[in-house]
Amino acid sequence: MAVKKIKLSPEQKRKMLLVLRVLLLTAAVLYLLFLFYNNYFLDDKIKVYFSTENANYLKSEKRTINQESDLYFQIFDELKSGPESSGLTATIPAGSQLLDYQIEDKMIILNFNQAFRDNHWGGSTGELLTIYSIVNSYTSLEEIQTVRILIEGKEVESLVGHLDLTQPLMYNQKLTEGS
Amino acid sequence: MSVPRKFGIRILLLILSIFILSSTAAAQNTIYFNSKDITSEIETVSREGELLIKARDLAELLDADLTWRPALKSLEMKSQNVTIKIMANSRYIQIGNDALKTRAGLQLVDNQAYIPLAKSIEAFGYLLEYQRDNEELYIFQPETTINNVSWQEDGNQLQIKMDEITPYRILHSEDGREITIEIDKAVIDQEFSDNISNNNYYLRVVNVPDRALLRLIIKSRTPIPFQIDGGVYEYEDSLVLSFLPQLKDIRIDKNNILKVEATGEIPDAKTKYISESKKMIIDIPSVVIGNFDLDIENHPLIKDIKVTQHDLDPVILRIEATMVNGDIFKPLKREKNSLLAFKPGQRSEITNLDYAAGSFSFDSSSALNPELFLLETPPRLVMNLYHVNRGAGILDKIEVNNSLIKNLRTARFDEQTVRIVADLKELTGYDWVEEEKNGIYHYTVNLKNKFAEIRTEDNDKYQYLDILMDSRAEYEVKKFNYPHRIVVDFKNTLNNLDEFKTIEKTSLIKDIRSSNYQLEGEEVTRLVFELNDYYSHRVETYQDKHGIKIALAKDYLNKQMKEDREIESHLIVVDAGHGGFDPGAIGMTGLEEKVSNLAIAREIASQLADKDQTVLLTRNSDRFHSLQQRVKFANARNADLFVSIHANSFNNPQTGGVETYYNQHENNQNRFLAEKIHDKLGRGLGIYDRGIKESNFYVIKYTKMPSALIEVAFVSNPGEEKMLQSSKFQKKAASLITEGILDYLEENGGK
Numbered sequence: 001m002a003v004k005k006i007k008l009s010p011e012q013k014r015k016m017l018l019v020l021r022v023l024l025l026t027a028a029v030l031y032l033l034f035l036f037y038n039n040y041f042l043d044d045k046i047k048v049y050f051s052t053e054n055a056n057y058l059k060s061e062k063r064t065i066n067q068e069s070d071l072y073f074q075i076f077d078e079l080k081s082g083p084e085s086s087g088l089t090a091t092i093p094a095g096s097q098l099l100d101y102q103i104e105d106k107m108i109i110l111n112f113n114q115a116f117r118d119n120h121w122g123g124s125t126g127e128l129l130t131i132y133s134i135v136n137s138y139t140s141l142e143e144i145q146t147v148r149i150l151i152e153g154k155e156v157e158s159l160v161g162h163l164d165l166t167q168p169l170m171y172n173q174k175l176t177e178g179s
Numbered sequence: 180m181s182v183p184r185k186f187g188i189r190i191l192l193l194i195l196s197i198f199i200l201s202s203t204a205a206a207q208n209t210i211y212f213n214s215k216d217i218t219s220e221i222e223t224v225s226r227e228g229e230l231l232i233k234a235r236d237l238a239e240l241l242d243a244d245l246t247w248r249p250a251l252k253s254l255e256m257k258s259q260n261v262t263i264k265i266m267a268n269s270r271y272i273q274i275g276n277d278a279l280k281t282r283a284g285l286q287l288v289d290n291q292a293y294i295p296l297a298k299s300i301e302a303f304g305y306l307l308e309y310q311r312d313n314e315e316l317y318i319f320q321p322e323t324t325i326n327n328v329s330w331q332e333d334g335n336q337l338q339i340k341m342d343e344i345t346p347y348r349i350l351h352s353e354d355g356r357e358i359t360i361e362i363d364k365a366v367i368d369q370e371f372s373d374n375i376s377n378n379n380y381y382l383r384v385v386n387v388p389d390r391a392l393l394r395l396i397i398k399s400r401t402p403i404p405f406q407i408d409g410g411v412y413e414y415e416d417s418l419v420l421s422f423l424p425q426l427k428d429i430r431i432d433k434n435n436i437l438k439v440e441a442t443g444e445i446p447d448a449k450t451k452y453i454s455e456s457k458k459m460i461i462d463i464p465s466v467v468i469g470n471f472d473l474d475i476e477n478h479p480l481i482k483d484i485k486v487t488q489h490d491l492d493p494v495i496l497r498i499e500a501t502m503v504n505g506d507i508f509k510p511l512k513r514e515k516n517s518l519l520a521f522k523p524g525q526r527s528e529i530t531n532l533d534y535a536a537g538s539f540s541f542d543s544s545s546a547l548n549p550e551l552f553l554l555e556t557p558p559r560l561v562m563n564l565y566h567v568n569r570g571a572g573i574l575d576k577i578e579v580n581n582s583l584i585k586n587l588r589t590a591r592f593d594e595q596t597v598r599i600v601a602d603l604k605e606l607t608g609y610d611w612v613e614e615e616k617n618g619i620y621h622y623t624v625n626l627k628n629k630f631a632e633i634r635t636e637d638n639d640k641y642q643y644l645d646i647l648m649d650s651r652a653e654y655e656v657k658k659f660n661y662p663h664r665i666v667v668d669f670k671n672t673l674n675n676l677d678e679f680k681t682i683e684k685t686s687l688i689k690d691i692r693s694s695n696y697q698l699e700g701e702e703v704t705r706l707v708f709e710l711n712d713y714y715s716h717r718v719e720t721y722q723d724k725h726g727i728k729i730a731l732a733k734d735y736l737n738k739q740m741k742e743d744r745e746i747e748s749h750l751i752v753v754d755a756g757h758g759g760f761d762p763g764a765i766g767m768t769g770l771e772e773k774v775s776n777l778a779i780a781r782e783i784a785s786q787l788a789d790k791d792q793t794v795l796l797t798r799n800s801d802r803f804h805s806l807q808q809r810v811k812f813a814n815a816r817n818a819d820l821f822v823s824i825h826a827n828s829f830n831n832p833q834t835g836g837v838e839t840y841y842n843q844h845e846n847n848q849n850r851f852l853a854e855k856i857h858d859k860l861g862r863g864l865g866i867y868d869r870g871i872k873e874s875n876f877y878v879i880k881y882t883k884m885p886s887a888l889i890e891v892a893f894v895s896n897p898g899e900e901k902m903l904q905s906s907k908f909q910k911k912a913a914s915l916i917t918e919g920i921l922d923y924l925e926e927n928g929g930k
Contacts (some may be wrong), residue, residue, distance in 0.1 A: 053831065055831065089830065121764060122764030123829055123895065124825060124838075124840060124876065125827050125834070126828045128874060129829070154348060160763075160764075161875045162878075163759055164876065164877040165874050167875075173880040
């Protein structure tokens with residue numbers, strides 16, 4: 001079969017060029033917007049981690065920093081209020097309160113109330129996801145590298161009998177899905 | 180028309196008043212008596228910032244006799260042996276000869292006497308604990324009385340005697356100079372007097388009245404060494420805290436004997452000499468620098484002595500003595516275990532020069548700092564020893580003529596040095612080890628072994644891997660699965676496999692590889708035989724351990740062979756998670772995790788015992804043990820294996836399945852154990868396989884032997900909760916775990 005060469009009239013050519021120009025312009029605008037967004041808006045976001053529904057991993061959601069409130073209390077409040085997407089599950093037991101915190105040389109010491117322990121559902125998986133959802137959320141901040149957890153001001157062996165809380169904890173990559 | 184309206188207004192008022200009433204009620208404290216909420220059973224009022232209770236309600240609560248003398252407006256309450264008196268318009272509560280000041284005192288409300296709740300209940304010997312910003316008040320009967328706190332063992336042990344051990348915590352300050360022991364629900368005996376500080380430690384007992392606990396605070400001038408698994412143990416009804424002995428005195432007596440004394444037992448110290456700087460270094464393990472006397476000045480032998488806490492983990496005290504003229508101080512035989520003595524001017528003597536295939540060894544009367552190097556023509560290894568003499572029986576030359584060494588020669592090189600030379604057949608690598616026994620230091624120099632030949636062989640039943648070495652091999656054979664492989668690790672061996680032609684592979688062997696790596700600080704040469712499937716294997720040695728022959732059975736390991744397998748006896752600690760006041764996770768129909776954990780742990784113990792294994796349970800009843808106690812239990816007994824049994828939980832009832840956790844250690848044994856166990860559980864238990872996971876769980880992190888933690892099933896999943904309750908499922912889980920443990924032992928031999 002012979003190849004038929006398509007001939008375009010000048011009118012058609014002009015139209016095609018116009019479409020191309022518009023497309024290019026839109027792309028450029030989008031690119032600029034993207035750059036702008038990255039530079040000016042992403043800094044206002046924090047990451048908070050929740051459990052996946054199958055309780056195998058942690059996955060983060062973004063939240064806007066509330067300039068009026070304390071950032072470190074806000075992170076725990078966000079963890080407590082739970083995820084926005086339906087495939088995720090909250091990890092903080094009811095009645096939990098972050099009583100106070102202290103930052104020492106890139107380590108944050110979080111002091112929780114007794115209910116954080118008493119109302120916890122237990123289990124290795126349960127404990128792991130609760131503790132590391134907190135640890136991963138705080139250590140996503142540039143200024144925090146490790147997290148220590150206290151209950152009512154006291155050092156504890158573990159929250160519910162598994163995880164070693166006598167040492168500071170670092171960001172847990174293995175539990176983080178998709179990385 | 181107006182009637183319904185009036186009615187409506189009334190309803191509105193009623194609702195409003197209910198609202199107001201209930202909101203004031205909510206502002207009141209919640210009060211618990213022995214864990215029971217009694218807020219609604221008692222009447223309280225608040226006066227001058229103090230909570231007052233109706234005296235009658237309190238009397239009923241404490242089962243006390245109440246006497247009201249209207250003439251005196253005085254109230255008397257008697258419960259057990261305590262009588263308290265309080266008068267209207269007085270702020271004091273009288274207990275015997277003591278008076279307790281309150282803020283509000285006795286108040287009459289509607290002709291009823293109200294008295295301060297906290298103070299009067301305290302007067303009766305109860306404990307109070309405020310929680311949630313003082314919104315909740317807990318009243319407890321003390322659960323234990325501390326009868327005595329005393330120093331034992333020359334002040335190196337603190338014994339806290341009490342009726343019963345209640346939950347306690349040991350906290351230490353950041354600088355390590357202060358330890359606090361918090362004991363819950365404890366009161367101190369009234370006879371106790373607070374004058375128990377000793378030379379090194381200052382001790383104080385503090386009652387924390389509003390948190391129902393007692394604090395014992397120990398302070399020291401220097402950091403108090405306290406390790407994660409050291410220091411505290413429970414002895415009958417006492418808590419015993421052990422402190423490391425402290426340095427007491429360094430002196431040199433008129434016979435020029437250097438003496439170092441501590442407040443307790445000093446383990447054997449290690450001494451080193453640095454000839455250039457004329458220094459002797461004495462490293463003493465497990466002794467702490469304290470308040471010590473040092474009385475050496477302008478001594479003809481010793482110029483200067485410096486004492487430092489060289490290390491805290493492990494604890495090492497370092498004494499650095501600079502000598503006037505480079506004399507050697509030799510440790511003397513110990514007479515007292517709290518005293519080290521050194522005699523000057525003695526050179527160490529070397530004796531018992533001996534050799535074996537690929538190594539030679541000798542003894543020295545003190546620790547040496549040998550210097551070793553190789554020389555090329557002719558090939559020889561030179562060892563310089565400083566400040567030594569050749570003892571009796573050390574010859575100038577010994578003819579050896581084994582696979583690596585031709586001769587051993589010894590000579591005095593100069594005033595300071597004795598030299599040992601090993602004439603070698605060819606240059607090879609070396610290392611040396613020091614072992615100390617009864618004050619004699621034994622040195623062994625190992626020349627590196629080499630592979631002489633590697634062959635494969637095939638017959639009807641077996642295929643053989645045959646490895647021949649130049650000298651006696653130090654090796655370990657391991658088998659791994661997925662991918663299936665046999666691994667042979669050789670210590671102190673030169674990897675000269677390049678010199679061989681490719682080794683012929685057989686039908687069972689896919690590939691042969693070699694690599695070098697560090698295992699526990701030692702260089703290891705590893706040979707890996709990749710297999711195409713799982714085969715059972717047997718290891719034999721020949722030619723006085725020069726050769727290793729591994730037979731691979733062509734038949735798969737069948738069931739009968741498995742039944743018949745014989746595994747050496749090991750000490751296995753099985754840990755049933757939680758217990759006592761800690762129920763662990765709780766299921767919807769009320770199954771407490773601790774119950775099924777114990778049932779499964781017991782079943783594992785009995786099944787392993789049938790296979791001639793020695794099994795210890797961390798608990799065999801419903802008792803609480805801290806995680807640290809469980810770890811200590813296994814470490815102190817030097818167990819070969821530790822397995823912790825748990826049931827899982829999550830805040831989603833649909834989550835279910837079995838998982839096995841390990842803690843990543845350098846030598847991977849934890850992972851191998853978890854793999855063996857989970858290999859069985861994942862396939863055999865019949866519930867969802869959630870896989871093997873790595874985590875820093877306390878009991879598997881701090882146990883020194885291979886360990887794993889098994890989450891058998893989810894107690895938070897109603898279906899699995901039911902399974903966990905059935906003895907059939909418990910037995911099945913136990914037998915799968917047992918099989919996994921036995922598989923591991925068969926292939927890795929524990930530890």
